Amino acid sequence: MILSIAFRNIFRQKRRSIITVLILVSGYLVMCWAMSMAEGSYNHIIDKFTQNFTGHIQIHKDGYLDSPSLYKSFDKKKFTKNWFDKKRAVKSYSFRLISSALLYHQERSVPAKVVGVEVEGEIKTTSLDKRVKRGKYWLPEHSSMKQILIGDGVAKSLKADLGDKVVLISGAYDGSIANDIFTVRGILPSDDETSRFVIYMPLPVAQNFYYMEDQVHQVSVHLSSFHQSEKVKRDMLENFSDKTFSFSTWKEVKKEFYMAMEADKKGNQVTFFIISFLVMFSVLNSLFMSVMERTREYGLMRALGASGSNIVFLIIWENLILYLVALFFSLLLGTLSNLWLVYYGISLSVPIDVAGMNFQSLFGEISFFTMGVPAILILVSVSLALVFPILKALSVEPQEAMRSY
Amino acid sequence: MSIIYKIFLSVLSFHSFLIDAQPAEKTIAILNEIDQLYRSNSSHAKITMKIENPNWQRQLSLKIWTKGKDRTLAKILSPKKDKGIASLRIKKEMWNYFPKIKKQIKIPPSMMMGAWMGSDFSNDDLVKQTYLTDSYDVSLNQSKTEYFFTLTPKKTAVSVWTKILIKVRIKDKIPSMYEYFNEKNEVARRLTFSQIKNYSGRNIPSLLVMRPLDKKGHKTTIQYDHVDFDIKLADDFFSFRQLKKSP
Structure with a gap:
């Protein structure tokens, strides 16, 4: 019954529902693109760097890397x-x-x-x-x-x-x-x-x-992905009996490059945090307003005999349905746009220089981090947005609520 | 005056005799004489160079011709692989010849400190050693048996050594040791002279050993097998034609 009322409410106020879904989808896409381009570009840089010379693992005689x-x-x-x-x-x-x-x-x-x-x-x-x-x-x-x-x-x-x-x-x-x-x-x-x-x-x-x-002097080994470097290195170390050899991942071979990338990633985490905060705040604010503006409606429902928990579940169902609809469109649009970013990227008018290499384009990446994390953050925003309205709904006095607009 | 004070004064005066700096002209004259020790007006020498390091050892047999301070020609006689590789120096310029590729190559200024034929002697050693007094300020101290030259680079000179210390026997003005100091004022390499032999009426140390002290296990030994001094050599002997001629 609550679920059918929730659906009815969603379709009753189509414009409000569409705006809410649009806010959730746009919030998701902003976070998704930011994360995708940052991760994709890093991976592209590492791929190009390792592909240009270092490979993913290098094998040398012990001490060669320190003093060739x-x-x-x-x-x-x-x-x-x-x-x-x-x-x-x-x-x-x-x-x-x-x-x-x-x-x-x-x-x-x-x-x-x-x-x-x-x-x-x-x-x-x-x-x-x-x-x-x-x-x-x-x-x-x-x-x-x-x-x-x-x-x-x-x-x-x-x-x-x-x-x-x-x-x-x-x-x-x-x-x-x-x-x-x-x-x-x-x-x-x-x-x-x-x-x-x-x-x-x-x-x-x-x-x-x-x-x-x-x-x-060297064997350069290329793997299916640079993410496997550490695991394969450990495996090689275990399976090679001559201990006068050293196995080094690209991170050890080009320490300065790796450390510069890590420092840059840390800086980016701050940017992610700010972007996520702004997106979450805007989603939270929009949802909060859309729920709170219906205080009178909740008061009327209480007056007609609905319990506090009925209203709480109604709020949750309505927003969960909107979230799921938004998630469907978000994943659809996010995947399509990310696929375009992965394969074509965005051309830069001025190339950027990283570790002596010029990069002409920014690329995207499809992974749990770029697709899943924004979905979770949007869900967290939606959940947070509902806390106060739920508390309000539980304690609302019908008379008082019906007086509000 | 107390006895202790008298002793102190006498010790001080004896010490000052030891470290008494010599007049500049005499100092330069002695040093130039040492510079000329292996060259005279002209010379022709056959030497054996033994290069040792932790990775390999090799022995080269060479012929070297010199004329004045400006001209040197060195040719490798053996081993077979390196036979015919030669170096020609005219004034401060230097060329190497490689018979395998039939090319003469001028040594760029940036490579003058590079090793000569893989030895512990640099290309610069071959060129600049005869111009010590041109590039360095010299001070001379002496004990009863030895001169101690201290060479410091002139302000206008470019040198990797902050100081060169040269020990020379007073009685026959034969050097016994060169020490080259780096920017940390540590001895970076040491060249010792021994086994004095008489060639063409001149006494010269026939064994030179160069040890770079910052490279463990590295050593280059030069053994003079034979030297003729003051032979007739025309200036045009030191030419590209001679450089390319098989030894």
Whole structure:
């Protein structure tokens, strides 16, 4: 009976019901978009960062990360395909040799980081091929060609262009002087600070240049999602008997980046709190007013014999129904708009710089945090909005209530 | 005057004899003489350089020609992998030649402090050692048997060392030790001289050991196998053509 009265009340005052639902839906969407864009953009930044170079987990000889050295290397046969295949979260992995060299072109010279990469493995792990701005990434059959990809900073310092010959000089693994001539095959963009003074060459070519045979310095592992990093790292630690190796997640590899992101997230939490507070307050205020303006109606119902609890349940049912209707539209609109944000994002007129990388768009995310938390907060607002009217309804005097407007 | 005071004065006067600074001209003359020890007017030396560090050891055999203070040519004879790699210095400029790629490369100023051929000697050592008095202010103290040169960089000079201390035997003006101090006033590396031998009528220490004290287990030893002094060398011997010529 109370439920049917509640429905009747909702349809009796269509305009009021629609406005209430609109307030709830718009409140939900504001919170949902704010959370979605913040979380989505963070995840996009982390994804791009890990995809550009670090990967999600890196494996080194112990102490390499604190103090990198040409001699902290290991035989790549230590890690077999079979060992990685057993870990379901591992999407791909790539071995790397990392060192430095002096590059010469005509009368110019510049020091640069040298990274030897597996031509096919690196594509799957960090999409290096997609970052080549000019020129081309190697084909699988180019693994033994002395062709290099150079960062834009190196290209500018040396005034070197595609097809130019560049001399590399460095200390080799056996103490001799490594020296050779390489052809510039591709140039990497300057919007990525980590790539400006880096050159890439195929792993066998780098091993030959540094006289390192099968030695490498790093395995970069790409997972299905960066959220799995910690779990997979623990699993790898447990399943690898040689304790002279260290397994590090992207958070440990790029501590400064991770800490900057965390600090930024903390700042965002304050913004979320303010947005949520404003939204909740506006929902609470609107609902409170819509319930309180019906004090006369509640007084009349009490005069006609309705009990306090009947009125309380009536208020709860009415608002619960409105909330559920609003939730339906909120989830529908929230999902559709978030899908658009996830796939297309919002283009920025001025790109933002995070950890040396430029981001042109803000992206959204669909998760419990971005879709579920706003729904809970709106429900909390609705519940809070009803507390005072319920107390009022319980104590209302019909005579007094009927006098009010 | 008490006896204690007299003793104090006599000790003080003896000490002041020890640390009495020498006139500038004499100081510079002695130091230039030491600078010329391994070079004379011209020289041709065959040396063995042994480089040791925790990761590898290698032994290089080299030929070095010098003329005056401005010209040096060094060529690696062995091991086979490095044979023909050569360095040419003319005044303050320096080039390396790599026969494998048939390229001569000028060493940029930013790399002058870089290791020479993987040793504990820097490119800068090869260039600037002969210009110590140009780049450093020198003060000289002496004991009965040794001179103690203290070199501090001139205000106009660029140097990574805040001080260089040189110990030299008075009797034959042969150096026994160079100590290079960093900005913390700690000895960063030490070069010692020993095994004095006579080559072409000149006594020179035939064994030089360079130890970077901040790198554990690192050491570079230079053994002079043979030296000819004051040989005939034309200026154009120190040319790119000679740099590229196989040893």
